[in-house]
Amino acid sequence: MSTSSYKKSDVGNRGAHGLPDKMVVFQECLQQFNASPVNAKKCRLLLGELLRLIYHGENFPAAESTTLFFSISKLFQHKDVSLRQMVYLAIKELSSTSNDILMVTSSIMKDIQAGDIIYKPNAIRTLGKVLDPSTVSASERLFKNAIVEKNPILSSAALISSYNLLPIAKDVVKRFTNETLETLTSYKQFPANQFQLHEYYGSATTNLPSTSYMYQYHALGLLYHLRNHDKMALMKLITSLSEGSQLKNSLSIIQLLRYINKILVDDENLIKILYPILSSYLKHKSDMVELEACKVLINLGHLIKDDEFMQIITCLQKLLSVPRTSTRFAAIRLINKISIKHPEKIMVVNLELENLINDSNRSIQTLAITTLLKTMGVGTVESESGGESVDRLITKMTSLMDEITEDFKIVIIEAIENLALKFPSKHKKLVSFLTDLLRDDGTLTLKSSIVDALFDLIKFLSDESGAKQLILMNLCEFIEDCEFTELSVRILHLLGDEGPKTSNPSYYIRHIYNRLVLENSIIRSSAIISLSKFAVICGGSLSENIEILLKRCLNDVDDEVRDRAVLALSFISNKKKELIVKEERYNLNVLESKLTHYLNGGDFSKKFEIEEVPLLTTEELKSMEYGRKMRKLDNGSEEEKEETTIDSKDQSNDNKSGSNGNIDQTLRLQAFSAELSAIPEFSTFGNLTTSSQSIYLTDKENEFVVSCVKHFFISSSKLVLQYNILNTVDHMILQDISIVTQPDNELYQEDLIIQLDELKPQQQGTVYVVYSIPALTDEGEGILSAFGNTLNYIHKEIIDEEGNIDPSDEGWADDYQIEDLVITPGDFIQPIYNSNFASIFEQLPIEESSMYNLKDFGKTLPAVVEKLTKPLNMMALDGSDYVPDDSASHTLKLLGKDVWGGKVALLVRIAMTNGKLIAKVQAKGETEKFVDVVLDGFV
Template sequence: MILRITYYISNTNQSAGGKTKKLHVRIYEYQSGFYKHLSIVHISSVLRMSAQLYKKNDAYSTSSGQLPDKMTIFQECLQQFNLSPVNAKKCRQLLAKLLRLLYHGEKFPSSESTTLFFSISKLFQHKDLSLRQMVYLTIKELSATSQDILMVTSSIMKDIQGGDLIYKPNAIRTLANVLDASTVSASERLFKNCLVDRNPIVSSAALISSYKLLPIAKDVVKRFTNETLETIQSLKQFPSNQFQLHEYYGSATTNLPSTSYMYQYHALGLLYHLRNHDKMALMKLITSLSDGSSLKNSLSIIQLIRYINKILSDDKSLITHLFPILSGFLKHKSDMVEIEACKTLIDLQHLINESDFMNIITTLQKLLSVPRTSTRFAAIRLINKISIKNPEKIIVVNLELESLINDSNRSISTLAITTLLKTMGAGTINDTGGEGVDRLIGKMTSLMDEITEDFKIVIIEAIENLALKFPSKHKRLVSFLTDLLRDEGSLELKSTIVDALFDLIKFLPDEGAKKLILMNLCEFIEDCEFTELSVRILHLLGDEGPNTSNPSYYIRHIYNRLVLENSIIRSSAVIALAKFAIVCGGDVSKNIEVLLNRCLNDVDDEVRDRASVSLNFIHNSRKDLIINEFQYDLGALEGKLTHYLNEAAFDNSFDINEVGVISSEELKSIDYNRKLTKLDSTSFAESSANERDAEDLTTNGKGGDDSNNDVANALLKQQEYAQQLSAIPEFESYGKLSSSSPASYLTEKENEFVVTAVKHFFIESQKLVVQYNITNTLNHLVIQDVSVIAQPDNELYTEDLIISLENLQPEQTGTVYVSFSTPNIDDEELLVAFGNTLSYTNKEIIDEKGNIDETDEGWSEEYQIEDLEVLAGDFVHPLYNSNFTAVYEQLSFEESAVVSLKNTKTLEIGVEKLLKQLNMMPLDGSEYVPSDSTSHTLKLFGKDVWGTKVGALVKLASAGGKVVAKVSVKSENDKVAKLVAESIN
């Protein structure tokens, strides 16, 4: 605005005197029409003038799409609405312009908005229906920014009582925006009458107005319950003149709907909030509405399905009553109802048996081939969701999925591909799966030319995922990736491919695959335009190349880089060569020395420096300085350094030995886990990368993914625990913390007191500290002298001390530590179970500040909580190894056992349970159980806290609802093998 003023002034300075005069006359005219509440008359008049000028210059401003001037509209509104008689047509146009400003995002300051609001309210006196409808809409939009809006309440209420049917619904809906908590009750009678009105539109308007009033006046709206119920059941029809406003429908009233039943939807939506505390009433409502034809409107049926979903998520036992209703909606004339039913049933799939589940798939299958894009999209989204956990269940729709790969909607084709890759994965275990993968890859190769890059990236990630999960298929997949690498592409695309290949090298067990990929990468850097990628590949060649059968092949390729490339690539090639020299030794080393000597004459400083440093290391055989055998735990390092800086005790030097070291093997385990989790989530995050959905899907799963994340973060967590424990003087002498278990619940999560336990082992000093985290969920009680009595069933465990909790306020969490001396690995029995009892003194809170009566002695109570077991898993860390069979063979001591797993009905559950109990890493993709099979082999690997390796080969067989496991455990220590074998149950 200010800008425009200056523009005006300069304009008048330049313009001829006559024109300026003319403008002055205009001011006078308008000033006589002004109102006193415009505090800055003078500035407004200047603005007015500038706007006038502005408008003159651009006569077609509004129709050519330019926004009308805010000030002009404001002034014009004030003027027009106060005329007598009011020009209805002009006013409606003005209101439209005003709305256009509002819907464009312009905001009027509160005082101006209020002025407008009241000048518009003058139009209530005009009889024109179309103007009145517009007035209500404008008032509704302005009500948020205006003050004293309650003033119009009585005018609106008058209209609702006696106004024309055309604007009556608008009036009702506007009323909800104008009312505040204190005035709602005055309009109660009015709302009730409208709720039961015969006209569906009036009824709907009253329903949603009540709904909008819920947050400010719940008690008043609650009194509408009966009227709302009545509305659902009743039949309301339009009056005969409903369609007479527009010539478009002319006299053809026969095909027009006589009612839309939308009021049923609105009534149901409102009713949930009035009844949600009363489960029985909701159940009754659902059963009465679900039979046949009481609900006519698709939206209201969707609402009903959501009710059912809500009820079932609170009380699963009702599924037997409610399932028939839901499955009835799987066949409905409206596809939105079918989709909603499928959605809900998939959410509840753990409650549904196999054959019922197939009904859902059949419905989805049908929906996949409808012409409407949105329906196909919804269906494939759901199928993709199923495929994450149960790919085998959707193999039947593979044909439909394949035809969707070329769908015009890109999201659909992306989802089709990622889903197919998953089902193919499940299929490879069967004999027919191989063909499927080949056919799919063939299809995608042809597709690759037509699609955009970010879509290609999605596919590459999916392929990598497949290769990781099903190593036997790697050849075809690797060649697909390397072909793609040779094609034209941006850095981002190529990086993705190289990343994928790197991961495959790291994690594929097959030596042949490694060689194949390395050779392809060598070829790639011969003609690579991206320095960044060349450097990364050279680094990888240096790490992996020396351990292959023919290192000289790679040396040749690396040397070519030294001759042909820029200095950055040359310097990394130098380091890569040095690695070959130090690992291979012998002739190779001598030859490389010759090559490196030549580099001493390189034009670039960095290359010369690196060459001479490398030569020096090679001469002195300082292998440790060239090759990284281990890495510091970076999270822990950061923590320690921050701690060191905060303490500011710089007299003592920082001790790097305190930081945990991760061997390259352990690092691989963490990477592997992270990779699998990430791939799982990205492949269903869809091309638009909606991470929230992905998260949502993972948490919807069985929690298997959570444990993966736990492993990745375990080191960080343990670091935290170590810090907490070392802060407690009693535990100072215990030394280094060896392992901490994840927290396990010893109570139900809804109990008065929620207790979780974490086991901390100090192997060197033979101590176990159990950390009990106790949450007091009672809001009227303070508990004092809280401790846990833990009874070990193994005599070798003796209790040392308890650190109890003095006081636990409501809604707070406190910690009790119990410390034990433990037996060693060489002792008889290492496993133990603790019987736990919580003991405390109750004191009631007497005032609002949470104080307790000092004289009250309270009463002491004991509270039985669940047992805590120490399992083999507490002594083992998962460890990754790419060649399980070879490592397993090398382990010397073997122990075997045959166990029937308790409470285990399927192989899947068995595998999950074993992973939890043993805390070992599943290898070669053996954690995925193929569908329909009755036996499965699980390969597990880990490292115990005493530093020896443990491998376990578990053969599982299921028969008649029971799962039997034949366990062979091999270890470098016979006691450990025995321990692991024994702890399976």
Template sequence: MSWKKDEDSDELGALLNLDHSAVLQEARIFNQTPIRPRQSRLLLAKIVFLLYRGDSIPTIDATNLFFSITKLFQCKDMSLRQMVYLTIKELSTVSEDVIMVTSSLMKDMQPKSEITYRANAIRALCKIVDPSMLPGIERLLKAAIVEKLPSIASAALVSSIHLFTDAKDVVRRWGNEASEALNGKALSMGPSFFSGSANQNQVVSTSNIVQYHAIGLLYAIRQHDRMAVLKLVQTFSGQNKSGGWMSGPSPTLRSNMAHVMLIRYAVRVMENDPSLLPQLCTLLQEWMSHSSDMVSLEAARAVCQLKDVDSRPLTQAVGVLQMFLGSPRATARFAAIRTLNTLARTHPEAVQPCNVDMENLITDKNRSVATFAITTLLKTGNEASVDRLMKQMQGFMAEISDEFKIIVAEAVRSLCRKFPGKHSLFLSFLSGVLRDEGGYEFKRSAIEAIIDLAKNVPECKETALAHLCEFIEDCEFTKLSVRVLYFLGEEGPLTAKPTIYIRHIYNRVVLENAVVRAAAVNALAKFGASSAADPSLQRSVRVLLKRCLDDRDDEVRDRSAWALRMMDNEKTKDKYVRDDSTFALAVLERKLVEYCADPAASLKGKFSFESVPRISRAQEEESRNQARLENMDAVLTGTTISAPSSTRPIGAGISEAIETPGTPMSPGVSGSGFMDEFEQQARYASQLNAIPEIAAFGDQPLVSSRKPVDLTEAETEYVVRCIKHVYDGHIVFQFDVTNTIPEQVLEQIEVAMEPEEDIDGVLEPVVVVPIPELKCNQPGTAYVAFARADTETFPSVSFACTLKFIVKECDPATGEPEEGDDGFEDEYSLEATDLGAGDFMQSTYIPDSHSLWEVLGQDAEAIETFALANFDGIEECITKVNDLLGMSPLDGALKPKSKAAHQAVFTGKWMGRVKTVARTRMTYQKGAGVTMELAVRSEDQGVSELMVAAIA
């Protein structure tokens, strides 16, 4: 076939101006005899282009089009056939009865068919086949997996990975074939796609892509079996000496991408079982010396990301990355400097030996590499080098994209806290970049950096506020104007000359849109309500607010009227303006959604904010900073949101198939802060209310949910953890159980709890909710509930726990029990679980705890001194005390600044009602341990005594 340049240009222009209806009309050529391959191929390209462009084709038209295209199977033209396969895959999601084309595709999958036909037919068939029909083509797919031709084997393996999501039980049976493909040798590739030849001449393949896809499928199949994954890693590292699955001589991985996947699997094994860290860390050190740059970089990156890594492997990893900093390839330099940039946040001293090499990269032609080099040097350098680096950074800010400008702004923000004495330099730099062109996210990062600097360095607050006032004079982003106005309203009244900022704020009322004007009114109200405002300032604010009463927007008018009323009422000022607390927004959102989704909720009464926990502004800021750091980690490590399936690379498909949330091989996602705890408790409440036996307790609010406590070791046959939930009249013990034995299915799983002391008349067992069935690595939850017979008594008792169940033998591949097997009863001893005073305490932030402490007075105080010789430091001790008290630590309570002495304050509400404040004073001496004084004041003297007794 011949092509001309002018024909190519004409056809490209036609594609760019396609009309949906015209294409459907042209589809009649598919029914012509004889088939015209070139015209049909061009029309198929137009159809695919429409689908990729996002055009929607009605189901009836798509179905008719689909069956018209199937007639093209009669033509033997290879290029046309490939376009047919591609179009069928794309139309399968919008057409009906697509399963009718199965016979044609299965015919092309036969071993005697063309190589190109087979690979494409496998991909198309797996796209349209229903999981229930998969056993019918299982034989063909298993044969294709072990095919010696890489194009066919690779197509079968990738299709199997995609099928695994919907047909796990069937695909799990293909483990032996995947192992054979992984160990086999890729002999050849099929004919070139562009050659159009039907000959069977084989061309030697050097990509070894089959191993990469095979190891991905094997991990997807074995991911729930920790020992199998460990053996997979050991097998291809030459450490498999135990025999069994994949026993024999250790096979060799020839694919570098397969090596990269193996490194990631090793890291996941270490995250789930820290005891394997030394053994697998040795493997990572060996892989860092691999001949492939890709493998060496991945191994070094993996070591840098480990949490509790020793200095020796970390030093080796930094040395490997340092070597790549001098690589002639920009991709290698970029990968190395990005990893060092991430490591410098937690281990700056480990990265310092690379400073000379990184300084050479500041003038790198690749501005992305230069940006990371400077930001990394800022993290590892000293105060003397900051001036020089900042000047160099100013030189190329205009040459880099917004994505890297954000990274620079975040680096400067971190420096503000590290070197507060350089605040004038940082402010000058940040104010300068605000004047430059840039998008919203970049400007927001710079604004937040200035705000952070103003909060943490009092000496520069007024200068920072002046820069912010200048910024909003010519700000094109409404959200940023609102953010700055809010901050001016918070900090402006506390400055020496607040009138300076009032002028800038009122300018926004005159010149901006309604949203900004409303925010400006709120800021003015804060100036008028401030306790530091003198009468003349208040009068000025009143005059400005009265002018706003004539605003054309009703929101602005309403806020102005409210502000004028509020300024005359001290209680209203305290409640709405001076209050330093706010709602936990994630919990508030969840409870509002639940309230709106319940038709009977409005009949029971209006929404109650009493059930929504409150947090301090400082805690809210801490939560935002945590989210910001997590987002920056995602940017620096290259973790981004997956692209749509049609454009996603195969690596993403493998990750989706093997990353199932909540599975034992996936790292547990645990909340890192108080916001996560609040949200987790709201989730617990929803889950418990969905259980009929517990929902029958009535409308009792969930007082507290404690953190999970492991009752078994992570490597045991049955993994169990306990979570305690306290209601007004009941206590519920939640047991999360995981069976790790592939050859067993457990039924009627329940936990028997025996108190180690008499609880008659205090707690009475009322509900036991068993797990009906538990297959291997499928978590289940059992519940045991006790009624509090005496709600005025709060027992401290330990329970001996035993897991009881019926065991049935099963096929490990399917997880189904053998027919006729009635099983046998068995039990498994667990560690004891304790119920203490801290379980009845609701961890809640109480505003103005200092005033509450003084109001409660010594009459409601219990105080005790403890000698805690078992602790090796204050931080360990304060963490344990926090767990026992079950209260909310105030700012800095869990982060001692001194190793010798520390003070901490905790707040909470006993049973969600009785306000309680605890204060601790600690001193530490080596050899003697920690000496702690604990004082508790509460609205109920008995509660104070119970909390002090919780430590004893």
């Protein structure tokens, strides 16, 4: 909505809304507040009008705001409490836009010392808004007294005010630590007349609370920020508070639970001490506390044992049946979160979940269904009994589908697609559910999401399952009666790609031809292209028949259709197959970036080098899409994970760029390639083959932050190590910076190093070290190596404000140890996708196998599998990266392509016996010796 349209509607509605005119209110405020004597009732109403404007989003410019501020401060002369409370609220709201707000400080302070108890808390909270860093210390005494005050409301107000002052005066607030601690554990009661103010309560004080303990919550919140750097003190606070139920307020317990979570994320070893505290809150009278305890424990799920995990599930199970919608919603949200990683753990609540499908809340219904879809998948992998429950679920969903809105339908469709992808054995029922849904009425968005799901299933389900045939036939039927041109075109395109490879292409040709007769020109033209694909791929008599069909189109009324028919016919008769069906496609992301670069370059005398854009084979394209798909699927859990890693703004950014995967990978490569080719020393190296992710070689809080990217130039056998160095020390300058690298593999020869001259504070610079990669020969240690790294530099101190150094200072040489860098097999591999692992594995010529004892790889199979796959940079196929938690053995199928163009496949069988993990690895490949390298570097 634009500004103008908003204003218009505003003007039109003003009468109905009773929004007062800004200028009228402004003038009247000035007049009334300066009047003498002041009419308290009128002024309070006027302040109400003013706040109405503010809360409606009206902005008063600084000058007007300040004028208002001044005249409001005049009202301090009037003693009326109801007016004074309103005055404080108005001052608070205006304080952010006015100037010279400090001048009310003395009036406020007077109120805090000698004012009426009713507006004292308001005064304290407002004081926090008007103070600036220089004046905070003057009110220190005031705050301290208020914090320890017996009246809980006053105490809370002072604590919150201090909390708000933290960003501007942390050192002053730190001095309140003792008072805050005292408040946390003391008992404060409302004064007897607390409820007399309002007529509703009058004198009936018997049923009213004597205290709400909210001050505990505020004190705890403040204390954490005063103490969060001292882990031991925080630990002490947590353990002392959890003893003997010191905390009475639910909110403060929630806050405590969050601190425990935080501590445990930082230091997982404390789980033994803290787990009893956490689990004791799983049974609490307030459901928000129980929820928070579940949240924390699920977040730390990897630290606790299975039977302890069951306690969480039991707690959630109980919460699923409470009458409050929000609690049920929260519980099922958590269960859904567990189901992403550990569907087997929540199978016990399946019954409850099935009941929730009929819940009155749509979000709960949808979450119940998607969660069930995930647990069903597990059930069927292990046993056949799951089959019935899938049937039952689908029946339930079918009846539900009529009632729910499209947004939720789309969520469910995605969940079904994911289930079918992860557990291909279940596809039949799910596909038929999707196609039924496709036949029902629906808008374009809904239908597109169904068609998207079906398209993905065609692409990624293996050919033997017969899924492809089934879906294609259903799609054919769908376009017979499809009102959306856009969808018809997409389906025709897909039919052209997939149809010719099926066993009975003529079936599809008939359907496509029907389109040629019955539909509009856009669909007709795409039908022609689709038919021509059948003609060139199938050949034979089919081709001749299609030519006859196409010839009829030469007389079509629409010129586009005629043109396409002519073109297709001439390609077919001249046997130009590659012009109709192309196996390879340009990498569109790279093409786009290259074209933008070309256009921005402005030099059009040179022609655009289309050759530089890499071509992708269908297989590679599929790998990318599959990778993206799977990542999206896991994203829910990943997001959570990223957020739990604290202090990791940049780390999570890394993760993100990592998880965007292949597409980004090529773009990154492009960027690196441009960057490196600009350096003259590297000009002879040829094309950049692959670059690794950036690896941190120091902690991110160190004085110097060093990260490294490995660049491989396979054609010229060069390895370029790009060290990015960031100087975070404010008072020193580094000069003549170099990195001393020591490979533990003698075959690696250092060629040259490009040093960095100078690094000022907060500056980042790059040092390059170039190595020759040994050939994949027999002798020695092959191509794997670890590099020991040391940062060498000349240290100079900064002597003045401008960051200059003393020219006479010669500095001193120093070095700085950083972590080792390892070249792994994964550096030479790209993940690729194929739906038929078994046959690929069969065909690869070179085979080696080996056994490993996986001692240090973690205790559970899922952890091991994750640790193994990550450095190999290969793609796990047939859903084999998913391991049920309780299984004792697992088979991992990995596929990748090495930098020399050959395929590499690994079949890893892991078994757990007597707590020992043994892996048998069968590696097959196409590149001589590389299979050995992979096995070498496997662990």
